[in-house]
Amino acid sequence: QQQVKQSPQSLIVQKGGISIINCAYENTAFDYFPWYQQFPGKGPALLIAIRPDVSEKKEGRFTISFNKSAKQFSLHIMDSQPGDSATYFCAARASNFNKFYFGSGTKLNVKP
Amino acid sequence: DAGVTQSPTHLIKTRGQQVTLRCSPKSGHDTVSWYQQALGQGPQFIFQYYEEEERQRGNFPDRFSGHQFPNYSSELNVNALLLGDSALYLCASSAGLNTGELFFGEGSRLTVL
Numbered sequence: 001q002q003q004v005k006q007s008p009q010s011l012i013v014q015k016g017g018i019s020i021i022n023c024a025y026e027n028t029a030f031d032y033f034p035w036y037q038q039f040p041g042k043g044p045a046l047l048i049a050i051r052p053d054v055s056e057k058k059e060g061r062f063t064i065s066f067n068k069s070a071k072q073f074s075l076h077i078m079d080s081q082p083g084d085s086a087t088y089f090c091a092a093r094a095s096n097f098n099k100f101y102f103g104s105g106t107k108l109n110v111k112p
Numbered sequence: 113d114a115g116v117t118q119s120p121t122h123l124i125k126t127r128g129q130q131v132t133l134r135c136s137p138k139s140g141h142d143t144v145s146w147y148q149q150a151l152g153q154g155p156q157f158i159f160q161y162y163e164e165e166e167r168q169r170g171n172f173p174d175r176f177s178g179h180q181f182p183n184y185s186s187e188l189n190v191n192a193l194l195l196g197d198s199a200l201y202l203c204a205s206s207a208g209l210n211t212g213e214l215f216f217g218e219g220s221r222l223t224v225l
Contacts, residue, residue, distance in 0.1 A: 006154075032212045043116070043202050043216035044155065089154050098145060098206050098214060099168045102154030 003027060004092050006103025013110050019077040021106045023090035026071065030092040034100075035064065035075045038087045047088070048075070080110045114139060116217035118203050124223045125193050133188045133220045137205030144186040145214065146178060147202040155202055161186055162209050190222075198224045 006023045013019045023033075032051055036044035050057045050064040050073065057064045063076040077084055090103040117136045125131050137144050143162045147155035157170035161180035180186045184205075190197055200221050204214040 004154075034212070034214075036216075041218070043204075043218045045216065046213060049212065091154075093212065097160070097168050097210055098143060098212065099157050099160060099170070100145075100155075100214065101157070102147075104154050105152070 002104070003101035004090060004103045006090050006106060008106060009104070010107045011109070013080045013108065015080065015082060015110055015112050017080050017110075019075075019080045019084070019108055019110070021075045021088055021090070021108075022072065023074065023092075023103050024070075024072045025092050025101075027092070027094070027101075028071070029095050030101075031095040032093040033064070033066065033073050034091050034093075035062075036089045036091060036102075038089065038105075044089060077108075080108075082110045082112050084108060085110050116141075116203055116205050116215050118201075118217035118220050120220055121218070122221045122223075124225060126225050127193055127195060129193050129224075130189065130191045131193060131222060133190075133201050133203075133222075135186045135188070135203030135205075135217060137184050137186070137203075138215045141205035141207050141215070142184050143206045143209055144180060144184065145204045145206070146186070146188045147204060147216075148172075149200040149202055149219070151199070158188070160209075167209060193224045195224050198222060 034049035038044040061078045066073045145160040146158040149155040160168040200219040
């Protein structure tokens with residue numbers, strides 16, 4: 001059973017547009033929710049993360065929205081740029097251990 | 113400041129063989145986790161090492177084993193390779209067991225023929 005479900009599988013956005021990726025989870029014991037960005041041939045790199053006591057976190061053009069009651073969280077990329085074209089993974093951590101469950105990934109393509 | 117380094121970057125093995133992958137954590141990090149990333153999928157947790165002991169394990173068979181050395185570096189061993197073991201193997205390090213932030217290496221791409 002997949003612990004973290006991610007959608008969409010792929011996303012095409014025009015330069016300057018908003019990219020939105022969604023994730024849902026079931027385990028209420030999860031206590032930390034990061035987003036990772038992965039370019040081809042590279043390992044995932046931490047982009048932004050949130051804890052469940054906060055409903056929103058913004059870092060530059062990247063924002064996480066977190067809905068604890070719905071057990072959902074999303075990544076918003078404002079003013080999307082071609083350099084943002086990559087695969088994005090949401091993840092959730094089992095409490096007190098750095099054991100992460102990853103979503104299946106969203107391949108983002110930002111058109112110039 | 114060197115990040116997480118992994119070796120080898122690519123390797124090809126045949127079914128039934130054994131493989132060892134190596135990882136050096138980011139400077140100042142003492143915890144190493146290993147993940148398997150199949151093509152087009154998200155990483156899946158294999159296990160985590162801290163203080164030279166396996167602390168957490170994912171849903172992987174005993175063919176997958178590991179080790180952590182006193183300098184915090186780590187090895188992942190896979191015995192009796194199957195075609196389905198073909199994947200990108202990622203090492204991630206962190207400062208402690210529950211600090212949250214993982215730093216990943218670029219991975220070792222294993223192809224089993």
